[in-house]
Amino acid sequence: MIKTTIKVIGGIARGTKKHTICYLAGMILLAIFPVCSVLLIKNMVNYVMELAQGGQPYIKFFFGVGLLFVAELLVQITKYSNSYREQRLKEELYCGFSDKLLEKYVSVEFSCFEEERSRNIIHHVGSAPQESLLEYFMTFFSLAGDFIEIFGYVIVFFSLSPLFGLLGTGCLGILLCLNFKRVDMMAKLYDEQTEDERKMLYLDKLLCTKTTLLDLKLNNAIDFVHHKRETLLRAIWKERLLRTLQSQFVYMFGDMSMVLWTGLVVFYVIYGITHGKLSYGVVVALLSAVQSIYGCSECLANDFASILKSGVNIRYLEEFMELPEGKKTEKVEKAEKTEKEVKAEKTEKEVKAEKTEKVGKAKKPGKVEKAKKLGKVEKAETAEKTENSGTMDGQGSLQFHHVSFRYPDAPKEVLRDVSFSIEPFQKVALVGENGSGKTTIVKLICGLYQPAQGRITLNDMDICRLPSEDAVKIYGAAFQDFSRYQFTVRHNVAIGSVERMGNDSEVFQAMEHAQASDLRKIIDKPLGMIEEDGINLSGGQWQKLALARAYFKKGQLLILDEPTASMDPKAESELYASFLKMMQSHTCIVVSHRLAIAKQCDQIIVLDKGQIVQKGSHDELLAEKGLYQEMFHAQSQWYREKDG
Structure with a gap:
C-alpha cells in the first residue's frame, strides 16, 4: 500500500506540483479548523458565563465572535480553492494519462486478449482508470486530513486527562484494524466475482443488442436468457450480502469500542459538573469534541475503505501497464527516443554547469x-x-518454416510443424474444417501473434523483426468478424490509409472491386446509430466495405477470411468474379468454407487438426482422393440436391 501511495502521489504530483501543494495545504487547513473551532467555542461559553455573572468586559466576547467568523470564512475560501484545484488536477490527469493509456491499449500483445488472467485485468481497468487514480489521490489527502483532525482532538483530551487520550487512541486503533479486515474481505469478494460480472455483462448485452435480441425473439428464448441472468444475479448478490454481513459484524466490535469510550467521556463530564471541577466551556468543548471525533472516525473508516478499494483497482492498472507489448510503431519509438534525448540533454547541461573548465578539458x-x-x-x-x-x-515470397503455435491457456497446439511457401502474385486458398488452424495462420501472417516455434519470412526476412509501421503496409486484410465503423462510407474504406482518404478515384475503385458501388451516393453520409441521420447498412453491405478497405490499402498481400459469409448467392457470385480481377495485382490468401473460390486459386492448402495434410491445385487434390476431394464432393452434392 505504501509503494502504491508513493507511485500515485508522485506520478500525479510530478506534472502538477503547484496544484498538489495547494490542495495539500487546503486539506491541512480544513483539518485544523474544526479543532480550533472547538477551542474557540470553549472560550466563548466561558466569556458568556462570566458576562452573566457581571465579570469580563464585552470586548473579549466580540473578539471571540470575530475569530469564529474569520475561521468560518477561511473554511469556505479553502473549500472553494480545493474544489478548483481538484478540477485542475482532474484536467491534467485526464489529458496527460489518457494518451499513455490509449498507447498501452494499442500496444498490448494480442495474445493477452486470449488469456483468462489478462482478460480479468483488462476488465477491471475498464475505459476510465483515471477515476480510480484521482479517487485514490483525493482520498489519501482526505485520510491525512482525518488523521490530523483526530490528532488535534486527542491532544485536547490529553490536556484534560491523559487517561482519556490513551483510551481514545486505543479505541481508534482497534476501529482501524477491524475496518481494514472488513475491507480486505470485500476486496477479495470483488476479485473472486470478476468472471461472474463478465457473464452478467454478456447476458445484459444479449438482451440489449439488436441482432441478438431479434434472434432471441424468433426462437422464443428471451425467458431462458432472462432466467440465466436472474439466477446469476441472485448468486452474486447472495454472496455479497453474506460477505457484507460478515464484514459488518467484524467492524461492529471496533464501533462498540468507540461507543464505550464515548460513554466514559460523558460519565467524566457529569462527574466534573456535579463536583464543580469543570467549567461550562470545558464541558461544551468536551461534548463537541466527542461528537466530532466520533463523526471523524466514521469518515476515517470510510476513507480508509475507499482508498483500499481504489488501491485494488490501481493494482490492476499496474498489472495492465506491465502486460507484454507487441512491436511498437515508429511514431511511439520516435516519441520515446525524443523523450530520452530531452532528459539526456537536461542531465548533460546540469553536469556541464557543475564541472570546472579544467575538468571539462580533461x-x-x-x-x-x-x-x-x-x-x-x-x-x-x-x-x-x-x-x-x-x-x-516489390513482391516477395512468403514462407512458413516449421511453425507451431498454441493459444494462451489452450491445452494443446492449434498449429503443429506447418511449412509452406507462397510465391509473388500467387493465389492461395486455406481450406479445412472449423478449428483446423486457418484463421490462426492468417493472424500469424498479420503479426497479431508470434510463432511458438519456427519462423515466418518474407523475402527471407523474419516478419517478426519488421518495424510495426512497415509490417502493416505488407497486407490488406478483411476478416469474417470485420469491424463496422460508425463513421462515413469514405472513412470505412480509407481508414487503413488515411493519407489517401481524399482521393475519390481510388476510393471509388476499391468500392467497385468490392461490389459496393451502390454506396457511392452516400459516400460522406454518417453510418450507424450514433448520429440522428445515421444510415444503417445490411450485413452484406458492411462486409463489402470491409473488402473495399482491404483492397484500398494496396498491400503486397491481400488476405480474405470468409469474404462472402454475410452475402446472398447473387452478390457472392458477382464478388467472386471481382475477386479474380483483384487477385491479378496481389499475392492473395483466401480462407473460405465455400470451395468455389478455392477452385480458382493456384495453390490450395488443406489443414486438419493444425497440420497440413494436402497441398496442390484443385485438379491435383481431386486426383489424390483425400480430405479435399471429400469436402468438395460433399459440398457439390449438397448444391446438386438443392437444385434437384
Whole structure:
C-alpha cells in the first residue's frame, strides 16, 4: 500500500506540483479548523458565563465572535480553492494519462486478449482508470486530513486527562484494524466475482443488442436468457450480502469500542459538573469534541475503505501497464527516443554547469570517443532499418518454416510443424474444417501473434523483426468478424490509409472491386446509430466495405477470411468474379468454407487438426482422393440436391 501511495502521489504530483501543494495545504487547513473551532467555542461559553455573572468586559466576547467568523470564512475560501484545484488536477490527469493509456491499449500483445488472467485485468481497468487514480489521490489527502483532525482532538483530551487520550487512541486503533479486515474481505469478494460480472455483462448485452435480441425473439428464448441472468444475479448478490454481513459484524466490535469510550467521556463530564471541577466551556468543548471525533472516525473508516478499494483497482492498472507489448510503431519509438534525448540533454547541461573548465578539458578526448561510438551505433541502426525496409520493395515470397503455435491457456497446439511457401502474385486458398488452424495462420501472417516455434519470412526476412509501421503496409486484410465503423462510407474504406482518404478515384475503385458501388451516393453520409441521420447498412453491405478497405490499402498481400459469409448467392457470385480481377495485382490468401473460390486459386492448402495434410491445385487434390476431394464432393452434392 505504501509503494502504491508513493507511485500515485508522485506520478500525479510530478506534472502538477503547484496544484498538489495547494490542495495539500487546503486539506491541512480544513483539518485544523474544526479543532480550533472547538477551542474557540470553549472560550466563548466561558466569556458568556462570566458576562452573566457581571465579570469580563464585552470586548473579549466580540473578539471571540470575530475569530469564529474569520475561521468560518477561511473554511469556505479553502473549500472553494480545493474544489478548483481538484478540477485542475482532474484536467491534467485526464489529458496527460489518457494518451499513455490509449498507447498501452494499442500496444498490448494480442495474445493477452486470449488469456483468462489478462482478460480479468483488462476488465477491471475498464475505459476510465483515471477515476480510480484521482479517487485514490483525493482520498489519501482526505485520510491525512482525518488523521490530523483526530490528532488535534486527542491532544485536547490529553490536556484534560491523559487517561482519556490513551483510551481514545486505543479505541481508534482497534476501529482501524477491524475496518481494514472488513475491507480486505470485500476486496477479495470483488476479485473472486470478476468472471461472474463478465457473464452478467454478456447476458445484459444479449438482451440489449439488436441482432441478438431479434434472434432471441424468433426462437422464443428471451425467458431462458432472462432466467440465466436472474439466477446469476441472485448468486452474486447472495454472496455479497453474506460477505457484507460478515464484514459488518467484524467492524461492529471496533464501533462498540468507540461507543464505550464515548460513554466514559460523558460519565467524566457529569462527574466534573456535579463536583464543580469543570467549567461550562470545558464541558461544551468536551461534548463537541466527542461528537466530532466520533463523526471523524466514521469518515476515517470510510476513507480508509475507499482508498483500499481504489488501491485494488490501481493494482490492476499496474498489472495492465506491465502486460507484454507487441512491436511498437515508429511514431511511439520516435516519441520515446525524443523523450530520452530531452532528459539526456537536461542531465548533460546540469553536469556541464557543475564541472570546472579544467575538468571539462580533461574529459574532451573521452567525449570524442563516445561521439565516434555513438556515430557507429547510429550507422548500424540505419543499416538495419534500411535492410528491414528493403523487404517492402516489390513482391516477395512468403514462407512458413516449421511453425507451431498454441493459444494462451489452450491445452494443446492449434498449429503443429506447418511449412509452406507462397510465391509473388500467387493465389492461395486455406481450406479445412472449423478449428483446423486457418484463421490462426492468417493472424500469424498479420503479426497479431508470434510463432511458438519456427519462423515466418518474407523475402527471407523474419516478419517478426519488421518495424510495426512497415509490417502493416505488407497486407490488406478483411476478416469474417470485420469491424463496422460508425463513421462515413469514405472513412470505412480509407481508414487503413488515411493519407489517401481524399482521393475519390481510388476510393471509388476499391468500392467497385468490392461490389459496393451502390454506396457511392452516400459516400460522406454518417453510418450507424450514433448520429440522428445515421444510415444503417445490411450485413452484406458492411462486409463489402470491409473488402473495399482491404483492397484500398494496396498491400503486397491481400488476405480474405470468409469474404462472402454475410452475402446472398447473387452478390457472392458477382464478388467472386471481382475477386479474380483483384487477385491479378496481389499475392492473395483466401480462407473460405465455400470451395468455389478455392477452385480458382493456384495453390490450395488443406489443414486438419493444425497440420497440413494436402497441398496442390484443385485438379491435383481431386486426383489424390483425400480430405479435399471429400469436402468438395460433399459440398457439390449438397448444391446438386438443392437444385434437384
